[in-house]
Amino acid sequence: MRLSKYFIPTIKENPSEAHIISHTLMLRSGMIRQSSAGIYVWLPTGLIVMNKIANIVREEQNRAGAIEILMPTIQPAELWQKSGRYDAYGKEMLRITDRSNREMLYGPTNEEMITDLFKNTVKSYKQLPLNLYHIQWKFRDEVRPRFGIMRGREFLMKDNYSFDLDFEGAKESYNKMYVAYLRTFARLGLTAIPVRADAGAIGGDLSHEFQILAETGESTLYYDKDIENFDLADLKADIDDATVAKLRSYYAMEEEKHDADNCSVAPENLKRAKGIEVGHIFYFGKKYSESMGAKITGPDGNEVDVEMGSYGIGVSRLVGALIEANHDENGIVWPEEVAPYKVGIINLRFKDENCSAACDSLYSKLLDHGVEVLYDDRDAGAGTKFADMDLIGLPWQIIIGPKGLDKGAYELKNRRTGERTEHSVKEILEKLG
Amino acid sequence: MRLSKYFIPTIKENPSEAHIISHTLMLRSGMIRQSSAGIYVWLPTGLIVMNKIANIVREEQNRAGAIEILMPTIQPAELWQKSGRYDAYGKEMLRITDRSNREMLYGPTNEEMITDLFKNTVKSYKQLPLNLYHIQWKFRDEVRPRFGIMRGREFLMKDNYSFDLDFEGAKESYNKMYVAYLRTFARLGLTAIPVRADAGAIGGDLSHEFQILAETGESTLYYDKDIENFDLADLKADIDDATVAKLRSYYAMEEEKHDADNCSVAPENLKRAKGIEVGHIFYFGKKYSESMGAKITGPDGNEVDVEMGSYGIGVSRLVGALIEANHDENGIVWPEEVAPYKVGIINLRFKDENCSAACDSLYSKLLDHGVEVLYDDRDAGAGTKFADMDLIGLPWQIIIGPKGLDKGAYELKNRRTGERTEHSVKEILEKLG
Numbered sequence: 001m002r003l004s005k006y007f008i009p010t011i012k013e014n015p016s017e018a019h020i021i022s023h024t025l026m027l028r029s030g031m032i033r034q035s036s037a038g039i040y041v042w043l044p045t046g047l048i049v050m051n052k053i054a055n056i057v058r059e060e061q062n063r064a065g066a067i068e069i070l071m072p073t074i075q076p077a078e079l080w081q082k083s084g085r086y087d088a089y090g091k092e093m094l095r096i097t098d099r100s101n102r103e104m105l106y107g108p109t110n111e112e113m114i115t116d117l118f119k120n121t122v123k124s125y126k127q128l129p130l131n132l133y134h135i136q137w138k139f140r141d142e143v144r145p146r147f148g149i150m151r152g153r154e155f156l157m158k159d160n161y162s163f164d165l166d167f168e169g170a171k172e173s174y175n176k177m178y179v180a181y182l183r184t185f186a187r188l189g190l191t192a193i194p195v196r197a198d199a200g201a202i203g204g205d206l207s208h209e210f211q212i213l214a215e216t217g218e219s220t221l222y223y224d225k226d227i228e229n230f231d232l233a234d235l236k237a238d239i240d241d242a243t244v245a246k247l248r249s250y251y252a253m254e255e256e257k258h259d260a261d262n263c264s265v266a267p268e269n270l271k272r273a274k275g276i277e278v279g280h281i282f283y284f285g286k287k288y289s290e291s292m293g294a295k296i297t298g299p300d301g302n303e304v305d306v307e308m309g310s311y312g313i314g315v316s317r318l319v320g321a322l323i324e325a326n327h328d329e330n331g332i333v334w335p336e337e338v339a340p341y342k343v344g345i346i347n348l349r350f351k352d353e354n355c356s357a358a359c360d361s362l363y364s365k366l367l368d369h370g371v372e373v374l375y376d377d378r379d380a381g382a383g384t385k386f387a388d389m390d391l392i393g394l395p396w397q398i399i400i401g402p403k404g405l406d407k408g409a410y411e412l413k414n415r416r417t418g419e420r421t422e423h424s425v426k427e428i429l430e431k432l433g
Numbered sequence: 434m435r436l437s438k439y440f441i442p443t444i445k446e447n448p449s450e451a452h453i454i455s456h457t458l459m460l461r462s463g464m465i466r467q468s469s470a471g472i473y474v475w476l477p478t479g480l481i482v483m484n485k486i487a488n489i490v491r492e493e494q495n496r497a498g499a500i501e502i503l504m505p506t507i508q509p510a511e512l513w514q515k516s517g518r519y520d521a522y523g524k525e526m527l528r529i530t531d532r533s534n535r536e537m538l539y540g541p542t543n544e545e546m547i548t549d550l551f552k553n554t555v556k557s558y559k560q561l562p563l564n565l566y567h568i569q570w571k572f573r574d575e576v577r578p579r580f581g582i583m584r585g586r587e588f589l590m591k592d593n594y595s596f597d598l599d600f601e602g603a604k605e606s607y608n609k610m611y612v613a614y615l616r617t618f619a620r621l622g623l624t625a626i627p628v629r630a631d632a633g634a635i636g637g638d639l640s641h642e643f644q645i646l647a648e649t650g651e652s653t654l655y656y657d658k659d660i661e662n663f664d665l666a667d668l669k670a671d672i673d674d675a676t677v678a679k680l681r682s683y684y685a686m687e688e689e690k691h692d693a694d695n696c697s698v699a700p701e702n703l704k705r706a707k708g709i710e711v712g713h714i715f716y717f718g719k720k721y722s723e724s725m726g727a728k729i730t731g732p733d734g735n736e737v738d739v740e741m742g743s744y745g746i747g748v749s750r751l752v753g754a755l756i757e758a759n760h761d762e763n764g765i766v767w768p769e770e771v772a773p774y775k776v777g778i779i780n781l782r783f784k785d786e787n788c789s790a791a792c793d794s795l796y797s798k799l800l801d802h803g804v805e806v807l808y809d810d811r812d813a814g815a816g817t818k819f820a821d822m823d824l825i826g827l828p829w830q831i832i833i834g835p836k837g838l839d840k841g842a843y844e845l846k847n848r849r850t851g852e853r854t855e856h857s858v859k860e861i862l863e864k865l866g
Contacts, residue, residue: 005498006500007500007502007554007563007565009554009555033550033553033554035504035505035508035509035546035549035550036507036508036509036535036537037535039505039507039509040505041502041503041504041505041546041550042502042503042504043502044500044501044502047501047502047503050503065438067439067440067477068477068480069440069474069475069476069477069480070474070475070480070483071468071474071475072468072472072473072474072570072587073506073570073587074469074472074527074539074572074586074587075468075469076468076469076472091532092532094507094529094531096527096529096539098527098574099524099525099574099576100470102469102470104469106507106529106539113468113474116468117466117468117474120466121440121442121466122442130440132440137505137506137570139507141531141532143532153507154505154506154507
């Protein structure tokens with residue numbers, strides 16, 4: 001993409017409304033603009049990153065056998081009246097009255113709607129196990145929206161719901177999602193600690209939050225520091241049961257559930273830290289199937305309430321979480337998997353015909369090799385171009401000016417390490433293509 | 434995808450609530466389920482088709498130089514108060530009050546929001562022309578939602594907005610979109626007639642609706658029947674100015690704008706027909722930039738209100754429109770470009786080991802060749818499988834039973850023509866791979 005024909009409205013100064021680095025950098029690098037409190041417009045590069053994250057989430061859901069559907073954003077209140085959550089949900093629910101005076105709401109989550117869908121479409125245990133997911137906008141009317149898209153009001157979430165005949169089946173569905181989540185965060189290059197979110201009750205130990213350690217996090221967790229030796233960000237291959245068992249043997253608990261007196265971890269090994277919640281998996285049994293009448297016929301011919309679990313990943317929030325984990329003083333440092341473009345070309349001398357021709361030519365060649373390129377062909381100074389490219393944070397930069405061209409050399413900069421090396425066009429195409 | 438592990442809840446009987454064929458077939462083939470009046474859940478195959486349509490729309494927008502962003506669904510009322518449309522829009526606007534008593538709304542369209550975004554990010558004519566689009570859910574609180582997703586309340590729309598320095602530029606942007614729309618509908622295999630939607634006023638002739646002829650259409654148009662000789666569905670290649678000029682020389686006018694006394698078409702050549710509106714392009718000049726203060730600095734250093742146009746395609750509605758144009762008495766007949774899967778395998782004898790092994794093997798081979806396959810491996814009778822596969826409407830069916838296998842023959846059925854031919858595995862892979 002040629003920057004002169006694109007739309008990346010960068011900002012030089014730190015905006016005063018931003019209090020955490022991801023919010024600052026998303027505004028400055030032109031990824032988002034606020035529309036109203038906690039509600040954002042996603043600009044081109046922000047949207048590309050969010051879509052890439054969504055696709056990784058999608059691939060891992062599909063791999064685990066979950067099936068994609070799409071539920072609407074607007075729900076009828078009656079579903080929530082049936083489940084008993086309509087009044088309980090409180091002011092975070094955006095309540096709406098339509099022109100016919102029907103009570104509606106903007107979905108903050110979809111347990112009720114999916115249970116209703118299941119009830120109307122599935123009748124027999126033979127159609128199970130079933131795990132349906134969607135990636136859809138949600139709305140929670142936060143009293144204090146903050147941290148940009150990290151705690152916005154309108155946000156994109158992947159949520160899915162498993163349906164099983166019995167507890168054993170539900171547990172298996174839960175464990176599949178546990179592994180899918182480990183893989184998803186590993187593919188994003190994130191160290192997300194699975195934290196016990198429920199000390200007992202219905203699900204036993206079947207409730208985990210996935211937390212990224214960050215000082216700006218809003219959750220507090222206690223965990224065995226040995227878990228830090230476990231290479232979570234490397235769990236991209238098949239994950240066997242032994243690995244899962246080992247991981248789950250580490251203590252990691254939400255502050256609300258942590259019981260200092262009965263904690264098995266030696267005090268010197270127990271760490272307390274702030275985390276950003278990016279995922280939550282949760283077994284809840286018959287809570288909704290019972291109240292909403294979602295029954296299936298079992299092998300014995302008798303009807304039973306279906307066993308359910310729900311599983312969420314904050315897709316838009318992950319954009320911010322990734323920046324919290326990948327930045328330096330000059331801007332964002334995108335991992336290749338989710339970078340808006342893999343490489344940026346900086347034309348140092350827009351008005352020099354030879355220089356522009358060399359840039360144009362390399363740009364075309366990279367496109368022909370299927371490389372995602374952002375080409376800064378603007379009529380602007382080198383300082384602005386360097387600063388913007390670092391801010392935007394593409395993994396690679398190719399810096400082209402008359403001096404290098406005289407030697408036939410193209411400077412390649414690694415955004416993360418800052419290392420600069422000189423190459424021929426052929427070498428660059430081999431390295432990046 | 435194996436049907437035994439998938440989610441396509443087909444229905445045998447015509448649902449009583451459906452009054453047009455696309456609505457009937459979408460419900461029966463398990464593409465959608467109604468959640469509440471005019472609001473639908475998109476089931477797996479429905480979602481795939483909608484995404485494929487969205488991608489064709491996206492590719493043609495990108496090719497025309499438009500840039501994708503994503504605006505939120507919830508908008509602040511104040512934007513609409515500035516433009517003067519807040520009261521004018523009436524009851525079709527879903528109005529919302531948030532917990533802080535701020536007036537909000539679920540966007541029925543995005544002129545106000547994009548004008549506000551433009552105002553806050555673009556200052557100079559040097560950044561023009563600019564054309565921004567998004568594909569996002571909209572809500573219009575129809576008094577009588579009907580025809581399934583054809584006139585729903587929550588619907589998916591591609592809308593974009595062009596920004597230019599002057600009328601000449603705006604006209605060029607308009608013409609680019611006119612061509613992009615012709616290409617988009619041609620790629621979908623649809624004959625969409627560009628109908629003049631405005632007889633004069635601001636834009637001169639710069640307002641067209643794209644209408645698919647259908648008896649169930651809600652629009653009425655008058656047109657020169659010679660336009661039917663113009664092969665609209667073949668406009669996939671580059672479209673030159675002469676072609677555009679020729680197409681635009683045909684008379685085609687909305688009923689509201691049609692003036693029988695002053696119509697240049699000979700009465701015997703004038704046709705009146707019903708149409709389904711699937712797109713609308715519209716130049717509106719400074720209507721929003723003036724009221725909302727979106728100014729740019731021109732080459733002479735003076736500030737001017739930016740020239741704008743807007744362009745919409747009903748993405749979810751197109752799913753229905755495509756079915757209206759592609760079906761027979763047994764179900765849907767998908768064009769390959771948007772079919773949920775290219776081919777379906779019907780295993781006639783699930784309990785016959787050889788037959789199932791042959792089906793499994795062919796299924797794997799097709800997947801290895803990158804073919805999108807739906808494999809009916811259910812424990813069900815041949816009659817059910819034939820009926821469901823015809824209903825779902827994939828372009829090709831491979832029917833495998835013990836009789837054919839004895840001869841080493843696989844029966845290939847063309848869903849559109851009904852033609853059945855026998856082939857070896859190798860031939861099938863060559864034909865479909």
